[in-house]
Amino acid sequence: MITFYAFLAQLIELIAALLLAPLLVGWINQCRAWLQNRSAPPLLQTYYTLHKLFHKDVLLAHNASPLFRAVPYLIFACMALASAIVPTLSTTLILAPAADAIAFVGLFALARLFIALAAMDVGTAFGSLGSRREMLIGFLAEPALLLIFFTTSLISHSTSLSSIVKTLASTDFIIYPSLAFAGTAFVMVSLAENARIPIDNPTTHLELTMIHEAMILEYSGRHLALIEWASALKLFAYSCLGIALFIPYGISATAGIMPLLTAAASMLVKLAAMGFGLALIETLSAKMRIFRAPEFLGTAFLLAVLAMLVHLLLEVGK
Amino acid sequence: MKLLNQTIDFEALDNPAVTSYAARVNAGELLTFCAAARKAKRPLVALWGSDERDRGEGFGFALHTALDLSEGLVCLTLPLAAENPSFPDLAPIYPVANRMQRAVMDTIGAMPEGDADRRPWLRHANWPADFWPLRNDAKDAQFEAQNEDYAFVRVEGDGVHEIAVGPIHAGIIEPGHFRFSVTGESVLRLEQRLGWTHKGIERRFKGMGLSDGARLAGRVSGDSTVAYAWAYAQAAEAIGAVTPPPRALWLRALLLERERIINHLGDLGYLGNDVALAFGLMQFMRLKEDWVRENARLFGHRFMMDRIVPGGVSVDIDEDGKRAIAAQCDVLEGELHALKDIYDDHAGLQDRFLTTGRITPQLAETLGVIGLAGRASGQCWDLRCNHPCAPYDQLQPHMQLEHNGDVAARALVRFGEVKASLDLVRKILREMPDGDIRSEVRSDANKRGFGWIEGWRGDIFVALETGSDGKIRRCHCHDPSWQIWPALEHAIIDNIVPDFPLINKSFNLSYAGPDL
Numbered sequence: 068m069i070t071f072y073a074f075l076a077q078l079i080e081l082i083a084a085l086l087l088a089p090l091l092v093g094w095i096n097q098c099r100a101w102l103q104n105r106s107a108p109p110l111l112q113t114y115y116t117l118h119k120l121f122h123k124d125v126l127l128a129h130n131a132s133p134l135f136r137a138v139p140y141l142i143f144a145c146m147a148l149a150s151a152i153v154p155t156l157s158t159t160l161i162l163a164p165a166a167d168a169i170a171f172v173g174l175f176a177l178a179r180l181f182i183a184l185a186a187m188d189v190g191t192a193f194g195s196l197g198s199r200r201e202m203l204i205g206f207l208a209e210p211a212l213l214l215i216f217f218t219t220s221l222i223s224h225s226t227s228l229s230s231i232v233k234t235l236a237s238t239d240f241i242i243y244p245s246l247a248f249a250g251t252a253f254v255m256v257s258l259a260e261n262a263r264i265p266i267d268n269p270t271t272h273l274e275l276t277m278i279h280e281a282m283i284l285e286y287s288g289r290h291l292a293l294i295e296w297a298s299a300l301k302l303f304a305y306s307c308l309g310i311a312l313f314i315p316y317g318i319s320a321t322a323g324i325m326p327l328l329t330a331a332a333s334m335l336v337k338l339a340a341m342g343f344g345l346a347l348i349e350t351l352s353a354k355m356r357i358f359r360a361p362e363f364l365g366t367a368f369l370l371a372v373l374a375m376l377v378h379l380l381l382e383v384g385k
Numbered sequence: 386m387k388l389l390n391q392t393i394d395f396e397a398l399d400n401p402a403v404t405s406y407a408a409r410v411n412a413g414e415l416l417t418f419c420a421a422a423r424k425a426k427r428p429l430v431a432l433w434g435s436d437e438r439d440r441g442e443g444f445g446f447a448l449h450t451a452l453d454l455s456e457g458l459v460c461l462t463l464p465l466a467a468e469n470p471s472f473p474d475l476a477p478i479y480p481v482a483n484r485m486q487r488a489v490m491d492t493i494g495a496m497p498e499g500d501a502d503r504r505p506w507l508r509h510a511n512w513p514a515d516f517w518p519l520r521n522d523a524k525d526a527q528f529e530a531q532n533e534d535y536a537f538v539r540v541e542g543d544g545v546h547e548i549a550v551g552p553i554h555a556g557i558i559e560p561g562h563f564r565f566s567v568t569g570e571s572v573l574r575l576e577q578r579l580g581w582t583h584k585g586i587e588r589r590f591k592g593m594g595l596s597d598g599a600r601l602a603g604r605v606s607g608d609s610t611v612a613y614a615w616a617y618a619q620a621a622e623a624i625g626a627v628t629p630p631p632r633a634l635w636l637r638a639l640l641l642e643r644e645r646i647i648n649h650l651g652d653l654g655y656l657g658n659d660v661a662l663a664f665g666l667m668q669f670m671r672l673k674e675d676w677v678r679e680n681a682r683l684f685g686h687r688f689m690m691d692r693i694v695p696g697g698v699s700v701d702i703d704e705d706g707k708r709a710i711a712a713q714c715d716v717l718e719g720e721l722h723a724l725k726d727i728y729d730d731h732a733g734l735q736d737r738f739l740t741t742g743r744i745t746p747q748l749a750e751t752l753g754v755i756g757l758a759g760r761a762s763g764q765c766w767d768l769r770c771n772h773p774c775a776p777y778d779q780l781q782p783h784m785q786l787e788h789n790g791d792v793a794a795r796a797l798v799r800f801g802e803v804k805a806s807l808d809l810v811r812k813i814l815r816e817m818p819d820g821d822i823r824s825e826v827r828s829d830a831n832k833r834g835f836g837w838i839e840g841w842r843g844d845i846f847v848a849l850e851t852g853s854d855g856k857i858r859r860c861h862c863h864d865p866s867w868q869i870w871p872a873l874e875h876a877i878i879d880n881i882v883p884d885f886p887l888i889n890k891s892f893n894l895s896y897a898g899p900d901l
Contacts, residue, residue: 103667192548196882199569265733268661272556273886275548276659284555353733354661357570357883 076157076327083331084150088303089113089296091342098346113299120292128189128285138185139286139293145178146300154232155307156330158318163229168216171228171308172209175260175301179205182294186282193274197281200357204266204278207364208259211252214371218249219312221378228311236315245382248374250313255367257305259360261298264349266360276354310337388454389421395459400623402774403837404457412473415450415463419478422452422459428753428766429479430458430837431846431863434489436521438467446470446495449861451835451846457772458837460848465495474501481753481868484899492519492587507580507900509533518588519859540566540574548882552581559896563885570881575874579896586901590860595621595695595828598857602847603690605862606898611637611644612840613847613862614693619774620849620860621695623834625826633697633824634775635817639710640689640698642806642813645841646717647676647688649799649806652893656796657728659887660737668724672717679713697823707814714807725800738793742876742888745790754872756843756865758892761798762790768839779816780809792891802841828855842866842895864898 093113100107109115127136152166166174183201186194220226222243223234259266262279271277274284283294311318317333355363386395386406393414395406410418419429430451437444445467452459463472472489474497475482486497487506494517497503508514510533517523537547545568552560560581566574586605590598602617603610615637622629629637650673657665681687683706692700702710728734744754749762759766763786769777770784785801787794828851836847843865852858869892876888 099663103664104671105667192546192550196548264661270663271661272554272558273659274555275550275885276883277555280555349661350664352661353657353731353737355733356737357881359736 070161073159073161073163076159077151077161079327080156080160081147081151083156084300084303084307085147085296087338088150088299089117091303091306091338092299094339095342095346095349098343099349102346102350113295117292117296120287120295121289123288125288125290130189131285132188134181135185135188135285136290138181139290139297141181142178143293143297143300145174146297146304149174150300150304150307152228153304153307154229154311154318155334156318156327158229158233158236160229163227166228167226168220168228168231169213169226172212172216176205176209178297178301182282186285189285191285193277193281193284196275197278197284200278201282203357204259204360204364207361207368208256211256211364211368211371212260214368214375215249215253215256215312218245218371218374218378221375222246222382228308232311232315232318235312236318243378243382245374245378246313248370248377250309252367252370252374253309253313255363255370257309258345258348259364259367261302261305263345265352265355266363268354278357306338306341307334310334310341388456388459389418389425391418391421393418393461398623398833398835399626400619400834401628402619402622403835404772405460405835406457407460407462407833410461410463412463415448415461416473416475416478418461419450419452419475422454423478425454426750427455428453428755429475429481429868430844431848431861431867432475432482432485432489433848433861433863434465434493434495434519435850435859435861436493436519437464439521446493448472448489448495449848450475451848451863453766453771453844455771458835460835470495471498473497474499476501479753480751481871484871485867488899491517493517494520504536505533507583509535509580509583511583518585523588535578537564537576537578538574542568544568545573552578561896565877565882565885567882570883572877572880572882572885575877575885577870577874579870580900582897582900584897584901587859587861590857593857593860594855595624595826595851595857598849598860599693599695600691602860602862603693605901606864606895607688607690608648608895609644609840609842609845609864609898610688610690611640611693612838612845614691615641616836616838616845616847617849617860617862618693618695619836619838620834620847621826621828621836623836624829624832624849624851625695626829627696627824627826629697629824630821631775631818632701632820633822635813636698636700636702636822637693638776638780639702639810639813639817640684640692641838641840642809643676643680644689646803646806646810647673647680648841649803650676652890653724653728653796653799653803655890655893656738656792656887657734659890660734662731662734665724665728665734668720672720676713676717679709683709694823696826697821699823701822711811711814714810718804718807721800721803728796735793737884737887738796739791740789741792741884742880742891743789743791744872744876746788748875749790749872752872752875753868755868756839757798757802757841758795758869758872759843760785761787761794763788766844768837768844772837774838776813780812782809792887795891830855840865842893843869862898862901864895866894866896867899869894870899 093110097107183198186198219231223231267278393408395408398405435447437447446465448463450461491508510531512528548565551562562578564576603614605613650669654666654669677687684700744762746763749764755766767784769782785798830853833850846863848861850859
């Protein structure tokens with residue numbers, strides 16, 4: 068019974084992620100437009116764009132290798148799996164034992180590696196330019212992300228995301244000072260990892276300033292749609308992870324339909340608030356010079372280290 | 386009349402708006418005079434060629450050089466041979482002459498001598514090397530477009546590679562090709578390849594009547610249509626020996642300052658957008674749009690195209706219009722103040738602006754940078770102050786100068802000029818004389834006239850010449866972007882690749898204006 072429930076919860080969560088991820092992007096774009104005094108695009112605009120891209124022909128460079136064509140599917144799979152193992156609705160998930168926090172970081176690293184390779188595949192200047200910038204951001208962001216996970220792992224004595232969330236959500240309301248540091252670091256890493264302002268600008272048309280966009284300039288049609296969808300999934304996974312780790316209250320730890328529904332409702336509210344927060348950050352800040360990114364992510368790393376120290380010094384033995 | 390203690394005897398031209406002198410010189414005199422002008426730190430205004438063979442036996446081509454002297458505008462004309470015309474290389478004296486010389490080479494087939502750069506500039510293998518569009522005997526022809534093999538300067542060394550950008554970009558912007566030589570993100574060298582918008586405008590001028598020419602001149606560069614129209618009108622009025630009524634001149638100044646404000650507002654918005662502060666873009670575009678709509682309401686055209694005509698202006702303003710503009714000035718001043726505070730206090734934006742794309746005053750002087758970009762690097766070139774035509778002699782605008790020469794300085798000059806232009810607009814509204822707004826201009830045969838106006842980028846120059854039938858024989862429109870584009874190649878050195886769009890935007894030069 069519990070396995071069936073875990074399977075069902077897993078399925079619901081995966082489908083919810085696939086369907087809601089573009090909505091989250093649409094919501095953020097809407098908030099951003101309002102904050103900038105613009106009339107906003109429709110909430111469903113991301114779906115329209117995906118629909119359009121899926122119906123367009125793929126234009127391939129004549130020297131594109133099979134890798135170039137395979138990568139969009141691979142990235143999409145990585146991101147779908149990542150969103151599946153983040154406990155958003157329930158902590159009882161069938162895939163939960165398959166991957167822990169470290170594997171989760173590895174999953175993103177895998178996707179990053181392949182998109183960087185694909186970007187260099189065609190041999191345009193922009194592809195390599197984007198790849199090397201992405202690798203710069205990646206190698207700074209990943210250690211910080213791992214350290215954030217280690218702090219939460221120390222609290223819950225496990226690297227399994229489900230156990231971490233279960234511990235954090237089910238214990239009595241305790242203020243962990245370490246989580247405040249870890250949470251701040253997590254926001255900074257998320258901004259960098261998801262190519263948002265102040266590290267990257269998802270809406271720019273200036274090819275020389277791009278990071279993520281520069282890597283996918285050569286993609287079109289369904290390939291581009293998959294990559295765009297994967298980016299939305301990545302943002303969704305990060306948002307859910309942030310919610311699960313730092314504001315997990317409301318998640319369903321017990322099996323049942325009602326807990327799932329309340330979990331879904333609370334998650335939607337939290338996601339909406341999070342999207343608004345992201346839009347606010349993006350409206351208020353300017354993009355940094357690319358060589359400020361190491362400082363920014365270095366700060367994130369430092370905060371993550373502080374989180375761990377605070378935990379070891381203040382919270383252990385409670 | 387003698388200038389700069391040189392032997393050349395100049396003839397003072399009859400031009401009510403621009404104090405101008407002209408002389409025919411030989412190659413030696415041209416070089417000596419240019420060197421003397423350079424030594425006196427006077428800038429080159431324009432350089433262009435013309436076909437004179439139809440004037441009769443013994444005539445060939447001519448090279449015209451316009452210089453900005455403290456006495457006024459000086460035009461030196463060097464006659465060139467009919468067969469294999471060539472002229473001395475002026476680029477060692479004035480580095481900005483390089484591209485203009487190559488344009489002369491591409492359009493009339495006269496070659497710069499010596500070690501001059503003889504790579505084509507406007508011709509992109511889209512017309513044959515032996516077709517010169519501005520020669521009188523060049524027939525209208527269509528040629529198949531081809532890919533050219535342009536000899537970019539190569540930078541060699543460990544880890545150096547090239548990034549080629551454009552002419553087709555990821556966004557909808559004007560076409561320009563930029564070839565970066567970089568190590569990692571750091572730019573070692575940038576070489577521009579412009580001239581993707583060749584439309585044949587200078588060739589089109591030939592044979593047009595003076596009033597038709599005014600419409601064409603107003604379309605050389607849409608963002609500077611008022612400045613071009615005024616400069617052309619000055620030249621046409623010099624030919625027709627007409628002084629427009631005073632009210633017309635004041636109205637022209639009103640339109641010109643409005644054009645300056647509108648373009649500066651747009652640029653300030655885009656500068657914010659280029660550092661991903663879309664809020665800035667939205668606010669400034671809103672302000673710009675308000676002004677553009679008011680243009681449409683009061684003057685009948687959003688960008689005030691064709692409102693300045695030879696002899697005067699085609700629109701007048703009534704008391705209601707004056708009040709509307711004055712109210713608009715007050716609104717803009719308040720909003721501008723608030724937005725400037727936001728830009729000034731935004732740490733992220735200032736971090737991107739400060740020290741980025743710096744042109745030091747010494748470098749600006751060496752390169753001969755003029756206009757807005759020059760003023761941001763401490764170069765005191767503003768025609769409204771240096772050679773004021775009516776009504777600027779009475780308005781006495783205050784020149785906006787900065788000395789840092791970075792993106793922040795160019796933004797500050799724009800803020801300062803919007804503010805100064807608002808004051809000018811108010812002063813114009815208060816003190817504008819009554820009277821006619823237009824007088825008749827008749828074309829006169831075989832005359833030449835110059836027009837010279839400070840547009841928002843820098844000084845726009847028009848040289849107009851009529852033939853024996855009173856129609857236009859040659860009209861050269863010169864955009865200040867000619868002089869400022871080369872400075873951008875220097876501004877980017879030692880900056881990082883992702884800062885280029887911001888630096889480029891802080892200059893906001895015209896791609897189409899120097900490619901007629």
